[in-house]
Amino acid sequence: MKYKCCNHILGSIDLSFSGFKYCNEVWEGPEYIHYSEENAFEKNEERRLKIIEEMKNGIIPIKCQQCPMLEEKEWKEFDGKIFKITVFNWAHCNASCFYCSVHSNFCETVKKSDEYDALPIIEKLSDEGRLTSDTFIAFMGGEPTMLEEFPQILKMLLDKNCRIEVLSNGIKYEPEISRMLQAENNNNICISLDCGCRESYKKIKRVDKYNEVLQTVKRYIDEAGDKSNRLRLKYIIFPNVNDNKKEIDNFFKVCQNLKVKTVSRAVNHQESKMNTTNKVIESSVIKSYEYFAKQAEKFGMTLMPEMWADAIVENKVYNCRQISLLTRIKATLKFLSGKNIK
Numbered sequence: 246m247k248y249k250c251c252n253h254i255l256g257s258i259d260l261s262f263s264g265f266k267y268c269n270e271v272w273e274g275p276e277y278i279h280y281s282e283e284n285a286f287e288k289n290e291e292r293r294l295k296i297i298e299e300m301k302n303g304i305i306p307i308k309c310q311q312c313p314m315l316e317e318k319e320w321k322e323f324d325g326k327i328f329k330i331t332v333f334n335w336a337h338c339n340a341s342c343f344y345c346s347v348h349s350n351f352c353e354t355v356k357k358s359d360e361y362d363a364l365p366i367i368e369k370l371s372d373e374g375r376l377t378s379d380t381f382i383a384f385m386g387g388e389p390t391m392l393e394e395f396p397q398i399l400k401m402l403l404d405k406n407c408r409i410e411v412l413s414n415g416i417k418y419e420p421e422i423s424r425m426l427q428a429e430n431n432n433n434i435c436i437s438l439d440c441g442c443r444e445s446y447k448k449i450k451r452v453d454k455y456n457e458v459l460q461t462v463k464r465y466i467d468e469a470g471d472k473s474n475r476l477r478l479k480y481i482i483f484p485n486v487n488d489n490k491k492e493i494d495n496f497f498k499v500c501q502n503l504k505v506k507t508v509s510r511a512v513n514h515q516e517s518k519m520n521t522t523n524k525v526i527e528s529s530v531i532k533s534y535e536y537f538a539k540q541a542e543k544f545g546m547t548l549m550p551e552m553w554a555d556a557i558v559e560n561k562v563y564n565c566r567q568i569s570l571l572t573r574i575k576a577t578l579k580f581l582s583g584k585n586i587k
């Protein structure tokens with residue numbers, strides 16, 4: 246039937262800190278149903294069916310109305326199958342990144358979520374035949390390796406042959422992640438290193454675990470063998486922190502030493518909402534962003550695109566073109582020297 250709907254309503258699940266809904270994107274979508282409500286997960290699934298029926302009749306939920314994901318087209322009938330699950334039902338983490346968008350709770354030991362468990366929900370979906378080998382599961386968090394139920398969930402998903410992506414800080418090595426990287430489907434892990442030396446790492450992550458991360462990366466890469474390109478090392482560029490040539494050069498030296506084949510770059514996603522005034526800082530972030538891509542090419546590494554980060558840069562949040570020649574020169578000097586130019 247032809248109507249206005251989106252992929253998320255038709256088969257995506259968001260298991261968040263607060264509860265359940267369908268889309269975990271920049272767009273808002275229908276409100277979360279809080280996990281503490283009775284039968285909250287079932288309610289979310291019932292609401293899905295109701296929304297689909299309403300959309301067929303041209304009624305769009307208020308928070309979906311401005312969403313770019315909405316599309317008028319011939320949609321296939323919803324068959325209960327889930328194509329994407331985003332898991333972030335815990336907030337604890339063994340790092341304390343100054344930029345952390347989820348304001349994670351520092352905790353050095355593995356523990357259960359303070360909210361609710363995801364495993365019974367994923368098991369239920371599996372028992373009901375709603376997961377297939379096309380289902381894609383992304384783990385965010387908090388730090389996945391700090392979640393007690395994480396290895397069990399991974400094991401179950403691997404047995405189901407689902408496709409998995411894990412975002413991790415890499416401080417703790419997890420054997421199930423290694424198994425996941427060796428599996429047949431295109432599973433992957435993204436580790437945010439964000440720098441190329443221990444001193445910068447301590448400033449950014451606010452823990453002294455740089456060497457542990459390098460060891461974990463090396464171990465995953467060695468164990469993944471010919472599938473080692475599934476590990477991606479990420480560098481989020483922050484003004485006055487790591488937006489300079491030296492740090493990026495060091496990052497690529499580390500990548501070469503560890504035989505990293507895939508990298509990605511990003512910017513602070515909160516910047517898209519910032520009313521930026523310091524144009525010197527902004528343009529050195531752009532310089533770093535461009536330089537990073539050039540270095541990846543130079544060393545024959547695959548640069549995985551982060552569409553949203555490209556959009557922030559291209560949408561002129563950091564707009565070089567609006568700034569004066571003098572400011573650009575200062576930005577270049579700052580990028581090359583790593584020092585703030587007055």
Ligand SMILES: C[S@@+](CC[C@H](N)C(=O)[O-])C[C@H]1O[C@@H](n2cnc3c(N)ncnc32)[C@H](O)[C@@H]1O
Nearest residue numbers: 344345346385386387388412413414437513514
């Ligand atoms: C909240 S983290 C949780 C997963 C894991 N602890 C990690 O750091 O990879 C999820 C992802 O968001 C990214 N992230 C967190 N805060 C960010 C920010 N302000 N801007 C851009 N990316 C951010 C992290 O790099 C990571 O890839």
Ligand code: SF4
Nearest residue numbers: 338340342345387414
């Ligand atoms: S490692 Fe991840 S969850 Fe932990 S503080 Fe950093 S961004 Fe947040």
